[in-house]
Amino acid sequence: DDKVIPLPPDLVGPNPILAQTYLQTISVAFLGTYVAKQPQYRAYLGAAYVQLLSQPSLSIDLVRSLTPDQLTNVERGRPAGVIVPNTDTSGTGTGG
Incomplete structure (x- = not known):
């Protein structure tokens, strides 16, 4: 039984699909780095990658x-x- 938990609009911004993409991407990098202990994921937690990932319609900061x-x-x-x-x-x- 999949249940959808509504998130506050301020959290997802004007583009929920983009917010979900950010969350998935950063989550994989974080879990890969700190849970799976795979150092190659660390680069995806850096400012340069986050800046590359960030879009004008929903900017993100590290x-x-x-x-x-x-x-x-x-x-x-x-x-x-x-x-x-x-x-x-x-x-x-x-x-x-």
Whole structure:
């Protein structure tokens, strides 16, 4: 029984087929590199290949790591590199 799980439009962009192609391609490269331990797949996880794969209708960027603050920015719709002062004085760490 195949069930389809709907994804948010922001995740798949204007071209779901292209988003699926990206996901499949990067997944094969990731699993080949880190699960199957086949080093020849590593090149497909590099910036040059991702740039070649990326299309104007749905561009992709390679992210190797994010600090907690950068991740919070991305979750809030800001670019990862934007520094927003933490105005949270409650000690909960939820920011402002």
